[in-house]
Amino acid sequence: xxxxxxxxxxxxxxxxxxxxxxxxxxxxxxxxxxxxxxxxxxxxxxxxxxxxxxxxxxxxxxxxxxxxxxxxxxxxxxxxxxxxxxxxxxxxxxxxxxxxxxxxxxxxxxxxxxxxxxxxxxxxxxxxxxxxxxxxxxxxxxxxxxxxxxxxxxxxxxxxxxxxxxxxxxxxxxxxxxxxxxxxxxxxxxxxxxxxxxxxxxxxxxxxxxxxxxxxxxxxxxxxxxxxxxxxxxxxxxxxxxxxxxxxxxxxxxxxxxxxxxxxxxxxxxxxxxxxxxxxxxxxxxxxxxxxxxxxxxxxxxxxxxxxxxxxxxxxxxxxxxxxxxxxxxxxxxxxxxxxxxxxxxxxxxxxxxxxxxxxxxxxxxxxxxxxxxxxxxxxxxxxxxxxxxxxxxxxxxxxxxxxxxxxxxxxxxxxxxxxxxxxxxxxxxxxxxxxxxxxxxxxxxxxxxxxxxxxxxxxxxxxxxxxxxxxxxxxxxxxxxxxxxxxxxxxxxxxxxxxxxxxxxxxxxxxxxxxxxxxxxxxxxxxxxxxxxxxxxxxxxxxxxxxxxxxxxxxxxxxxxx
Ligand SMILES: *[C@@H]1O[C@H](CO)[C@@H](O)[C@H](O)[C@H]1NC(C)=O
Ligand SMILES: *[C@@H]1O[C@H](CO)[C@@H](O)[C@H](O)[C@H]1NC(C)=O
Ligand SMILES: *[C@@H]1O[C@H](CO)[C@@H](O)[C@H](O)[C@H]1NC(C)=O
Ligand SMILES: *[C@@H]1O[C@H](CO)[C@@H](O)[C@H](O)[C@H]1NC(C)=O
Ligand SMILES: *[C@@H]1O[C@H](CO)[C@@H](O)[C@H](O)[C@H]1NC(C)=O
Ligand SMILES: *[C@@H]1O[C@H](CO)[C@@H](O)[C@H](O)[C@H]1NC(C)=O
Ligand SMILES: *[C@@H]1O[C@H](CO)[C@@H](O)[C@H](O)[C@H]1NC(C)=O
Ligand SMILES: *[C@@H]1O[C@H](CO)[C@@H](O)[C@H](O)[C@H]1NC(C)=O
Ligand SMILES: *[C@@H]1O[C@H](CO)[C@@H](O)[C@H](O)[C@H]1NC(C)=O
Ligand SMILES: *[C@@H]1O[C@H](CO)[C@@H](O)[C@H](O)[C@H]1NC(C)=O
Ligand SMILES: *[C@@H]1O[C@H](CO)[C@@H](O)[C@H](O)[C@H]1NC(C)=O
Ligand SMILES: *[C@@H]1O[C@H](CO)[C@@H](O)[C@H](O)[C@H]1NC(C)=O
Numbered sequence: 086x087x088x089x090x091x092x093x094x095x096x097x098x099x100x101x102x103x104x105x106x107x108x109x110x111x112x113x114x115x116x117x118x119x120x121x122x123x124x125x126x127x128x129x130x131x132x133x134x135x136x137x138x139x140x141x142x143x144x145x146x147x148x149x150x151x152x153x154x155x156x157x158x159x160x161x162x163x164x165x166x167x168x169x170x171x172x173x174x175x176x177x178x179x180x181x182x183x184x185x186x187x188x189x190x191x192x193x194x195x196x197x198x199x200x201x202x203x204x205x206x207x208x209x210x211x212x213x214x215x216x217x218x219x220x221x222x223x224x225x226x227x228x229x230x231x232x233x234x235x236x237x238x239x240x241x242x243x244x245x246x247x248x249x250x251x252x253x254x255x256x257x258x259x260x261x262x263x264x265x266x267x268x269x270x271x272x273x274x275x276x277x278x279x280x281x282x283x284x285x286x287x288x289x290x291x292x293x294x295x296x297x298x299x300x301x302x303x304x305x306x307x308x309x310x311x312x313x314x315x316x317x318x319x320x321x322x323x324x325x326x327x328x329x330x331x332x333x334x335x336x337x338x339x340x341x342x343x344x345x346x347x348x349x350x351x352x353x354x355x356x357x358x359x360x361x362x363x364x365x366x367x368x369x370x371x372x373x374x375x376x377x378x379x380x381x382x383x384x385x386x387x388x389x390x391x392x393x394x395x396x397x398x399x400x401x402x403x404x405x406x407x408x409x410x411x412x413x414x415x416x417x418x419x420x421x422x423x424x425x426x427x428x429x430x431x432x433x434x435x436x437x438x439x440x441x442x443x444x445x446x447x448x449x450x451x452x453x454x455x456x457x458x459x460x461x462x463x464x465x466x467x468x469x470x471x472x473x474x475x476x477x478x479x480x481x482x483x484x485x486x487x488x489x490x491x492x493x494x495x496x497x498x499x500x501x502x503x504x505x506x507x508x509x510x511x512x513x514x515x516x517x518x519x520x521x522x523x524x525x526x527x528x529x530x531x532x533x534x535x536x537x538x539x540x541x542x543x544x545x546x547x548x549x550x551x552x553x554x555x556x557x558x559x560x561x562x563x564x565x566x567x568x569x570x571x572x573x574x575x576x577x578x579x580x581x582x583x584x585x586x587x588x589x590x591x592x593x594x595x596x597x598x599x600x601x602x603x604x605x606x607x608x609x610x611x612x613x614x615x616x617x618x619x620x621x622x623x624x625x626x627x628x629x630x631x632x633x634x635x636x637x638x639x640x641x642x643x644x645x646x647x648x
Pocket of ligand 11: 531
């Protein structure tokens with residue numbers, strides 16, 4: 086502890102909070118242009134230097150600031166040795182899958198030395214989203230925030246904060262993440278867990294060599310701060326809190342919520358959460374902290390990242406206080422926290438929950454062990470939906486759909502599992518075998534869909550954050566154990582369920598979501614734990630065109646990367 090004093094005295098502030106309504110935002114809808122240069126840069130954390138892939142040499146990458154209604158053009162130029170693609174996580178991209186970004190789903194990657202301009206409109210959304218690489222494990226360092234301000238003259242539906250800041254939570258490995266990924270693939274096992282968690286790229290003073298690597302924000306007594314929190318970690322769901330202060334949740338995944346107050350939030354990879362922080366405590370120094378939630382005995386990086394909230398005028402010599410976060414295995418907190426999340430459902434921001442369902446889907450989430458001749462022990466772990474482990478194609482699925490190229494994918498993804506079993510009963514250690522394939526499900530334009538995601542005990546139960554591209558969905562129900570189609574739907578919330586783009590399927594439980602398939606194109610759906618995505622825990626929906634000329638996939642941009 087003694088060495089901390091010195092460390093904290095030397096700590097310099099990296100951030101003083103963005104003043105709302107600053108120069109970044111124009112009054113009228115405008116076109117915002119950004120240049121993203123994908124560059125390799127040496128950075129040092131935890132006393133180790135290593136080259137990382139960055140955007141414009143920054144980690145985390147630059148924030149995209151827009152106003153609802155703006156058009157955005159991001160010219161991504163790839164100077165790195167890896168193929169690249171960028172996903173604008175949570176942006177709906179109406180008819181415009183070409184700008185969505187997942188490699189081999191909506192585009193082929195931007196190859197070394199090439200550029201691609203992502204062009205999209207920000208329509209009907211406001212709040213916090215984020216962007217990240219959507220190829221390999223590169224999103225570990227290639228990510229940043231997207232801040233969408235409401236239209237000029239439209240206030241937030243909560244007390245106006247005085248200032249705001251983004252808080253990106255991440256994971257850090259000593260070695261190149263691509264080496265980590267390769268090692269996992271070679272062993273057919275999960276690779277080493279991360280060496281640190283980070284807050285805005287910095288692990289904080291609980292880690293060595295962190296003098297310059299601590300995020301600090303200065304606050305003024307009596308002021309209110311909007312924190313835009315993003316979980317950019319690859320594999321870890323995280324708790325986050327600030328010592329001595331409550332947080333008021335007002336928005337998730339760029340959808341306003343009914344405000345509620347909590348000591349900690351739970352945030353899964355892919356999710357965003359906006360909270361209000363009132364600087365209303367005894368002026369001092371307080372830690373903000375993030376550490377994982379994992380309620381099964383699997384290996385996880387359980388280390389705590391910290392940053393500092395410092396009241397103006399308080400010297401750096403005052404030792405900060407640590408917050409009490411829930412235990413890593415606190416299932417009860419996780420379930421009760423998620424239950425508190427409700428859509429605002431106001432006249433201005435209604436929750437348009439589909440009440441009638443055209444198509445019922447039931448997908449099981451499972452693990453398996455498959456033969457792997459190139460793996461160290463001849464087997465590898467795989468993950469599947471309805472017993473199908475997804476195989477990536479060699480060209481973009483959206484191109485195959487749009488240009489009617491045969492043989493790239495099939496549209497026979499089953500609506501329910503072929504074998505029923507006691508999904509969450511005794512652990513099934515026996516190898517049940519897994520099918521592989523590029524199998525998609527076709528949805529009629531503007532049909533309403535209910536999808537129940539059911540966790541299983543195939544090898545192990547685990548919590549899985551599922552992300553759907555191109556849409557928000559409503560989380561109408563969730564439960565522990567096996568979904569009961571006879572009893573559970575009666576308990577759905579069809580009034581003000583939370584609307585979002587990424588949802589956790591609880592450990593050994595299920596989650597029911599509903600959405601209207603009104604965005605034509607090919608839309609990826611996957612577990613947002615990168616480890617599981619790589620193991621095949623993914624599929625895609627082909628949403629057909631509607632009959633109107635404004636209900637079809639737009640033509641691809643001229644600079645769409647070739648395969
Ligand atoms: C990064 O550091 C390594 C070793 O210190 C050096 O060989 C390499 O040239 C550096 N790379 C960049 C992009 O600066
Ligand atoms: C994108 O950036 C690259 C590299 O600076 C440049 O050569 C290219 O012309 C830009 N593309 C557009 C559409 O501006
Ligand atoms: C964005 O909006 C402009 C102006 O309304 C329209 O011309 C353009 O087609 C839209 N682009 C996309 C990708 O939706
Ligand atoms: C391979 O099997 C051996 C013997 O059971 C075991 O010690 C080792 O950890 C395994 N390695 C991998 C990568 O599975
Ligand atoms: C993973 O961790 C083990 C044990 O700490 C270490 O020996 C190994 O080098 C690590 N692998 C990588 C790729 O860092
Ligand atoms: C935080 O909220 C809890 C529960 O509502 C309350 O008991 C506590 O006093 C609040 N703490 C602060 C610092 O506002
Ligand atoms: C974190 O994990 C390590 C190794 O798995 C374990 O020894 C330690 O007790 C754990 N710490 C906490 C706080 O759970
Ligand atoms: C959760 O972890 C705590 C501390 O590591 C332990 O005491 C407790 O028994 C665990 N609870 C459950 C339900 O596993
Ligand atoms: C998965 O598919 C394989 C191969 O068809 C089959 O043997 C196995 O029973 C299936 N498992 C489940 C859980 O459906
Ligand atoms: C499923 O397994 C659980 C745990 O073993 C058991 O309690 C439950 O009764 C089983 N359900 C059915 C329908 O067999
Ligand atoms: C989709 O269906 C709903 C309900 O029938 C209807 O109100 C809406 O206009 C339709 N949307 C489109 C784009 O056709
Ligand atoms: C990069 O992408 C192109 C186009 O899909 C592919 O042909 C090439 O093999 C990829 N390179 C690597 C290193 O994966």
